[in-house]
Amino acid sequence: MTSQDTVTPHDGTLRVLSTGDLAGIDITLTDVLDTVEQAYRTLAAGQSDNPRKLTVKPADGHSVSYAMLGRDGVRNVVAIKTSYKHGLRESRERQHYYTTLSLYDDVTGLPVAMMDCGRIGSLRTPAVTALLARECASPDARTALVIGTGTQGRLALPFLLTALPRLERLMFSGTHPDGIAAVRDQLARHFPDREPELVTDLDRAAQDADIIVATAGGHTPAAVEADRLRPGALAVLVGHGLAPSTLHRADRVIATSEAQMQVTGTDMADADGRLPAVDVELPAVLAGTATARTSPTERIFAYNSGLVVTDIALGHRFAQLAAEQGLGTEVALWR
Template sequence: MTDLTAVPGDDRSLRILSTGDLAGIDISLADVVETVEGANRTLHAGQSDNPRKLTVKPADGHSVAYAMLGRDGSRDVVAIKTSYKHGLDKGRDEQHYYTSLTVYDDVTGLPVAMMDCSRIGSLRTPAVSALLARECAAPGARSALVIGTGTQGRLALPFLLTTLPDLDRLMLSGTHPEGIATVREQLRSYFPDREVEVVTDLRAAAGDADVIVATAGGHTPAAVEADWLKPGALSVLVGHGLAPSTLHRADRVIATSEAQMNVTGTDMADADGKLPAVDAEFPQILAGATAARGSATERIFAYNSGLVVTDIALGHRFAQLALAQGLGTEVALWR
């Protein structure tokens, strides 16, 4: 594995890693899963800090912005992630989305890099969903349904196959032809012998699925209801595509972070504006401190809101790979 110690710099310059710089870096799905899993375990061990995210949103809901600060204790780095999306009241092609991660070495006190965080997020989130599936799916799970073909849906199936290689039926619910084509292309690039089945009857597909990963955008008409689910089904919410009943009628509720779910999951609240209590947070499950499920027939709802410590761990790994290749632009930011 690549050495993750910080690359020496100076206190007046900052290395900027663009979308293009990060695009060409080769990293396997298994490496991403391992990095993300390690960050969760370190957090559970009390070595890292992952405070609740800050959110601002205008009254008309046309945009949303987040700020997330964290510290990775295994790497001794501090970082802040920002995320801003504009045009939530418009179609996908009219939206603007910017996200960045700035990393500092907490041993030397020097900046490591500031980078576009889009690729990091596009890898981190489906890796967490795949880990949730590995830990929380019913024994012998063989079928998976992904709802949505946007950024978070396009690598969902390859990551699921990385952690659950025995899946033999892969289903996709999507409405954008370009997105569907990209999902097929991504699956073929990682698993050339596997095919995805595009489904049009969402209720029937949901009833057949052992694992459902909902990644669709806010305008999706898809809304899987609790009574569509088979016994033992695992429903993972990343974006949209699950109705609130899947949360409120679940036998067990798991979240990457209950605090973050209470911030970003308000669209899943009941008529009184309330969310149910979380039975377990995912870092506890990964560490073996809490069982993922009590029986093979429990219907489990998992909320994948992401943890900034996983962005930090994966971003730091990308930074080290990029710096080792001499990528990026040095900016005299503090001169």
């Protein structure tokens, strides 16, 4: 199945997929994991392009914008993702966040779709975390802790269990009632026989965890220090919730992209404004050309910054499913 056969409107119109259109598409966690992993493998093979993202942030720090361009060499799709968040100093309820993905077929030269990228990101990010955990966690890992109950925290446990079914104890930390309920609901939806444990003593929970995933927002007071990590622990940073010491005192540092980490990971820099070197990147690990963990007892810090090639692959997958189901609105934008 080629992209242009099932996705691209041949009359040159653009399929616009709204938040509601994408919410109605059913996709399994395994499908998401496979799609994201394929995107990384394709990048590692040199078949895709993922340039460094562009960032714009005003001096007073009230907003931040990103622009990301990429090309998937297997799907033959070029895409541009934009991300804009306003009100960074405000509470979560008062912030505004918009992210879009525009896809173009690089065989026909025609537009494929433009979509709200919110659901793409809410699936892609925990999927990447799960791949990091699968590759970097200790072979004996049985306990996972998720810090934060926002968009990225709510699917973290279901994806971790999909990638690591051997996990036994599932903990999470959060303070927002709606977020806490959402974490429970998402796990029950995908794994109805599993019950997550809400923890209030974060330091104690961190000491018990083999895998820690920090997804909290910027206002969180949570900041797990390196001395709370047990031997062999894996700490994955997605948002906030880990102190810089977990990075600087790690035995090994893994990143989805060292270049992206240098752009978006500045809050983890030391007193001199420096970040440690990355030992290996995830695409190379998934491609089998590099090893993530070299010892069962080493403490690993993993930085999940997301790469646009994964958004492209997953967005294209959603565009395929939407076309099959007749979802979206076709707009004659260039007429």
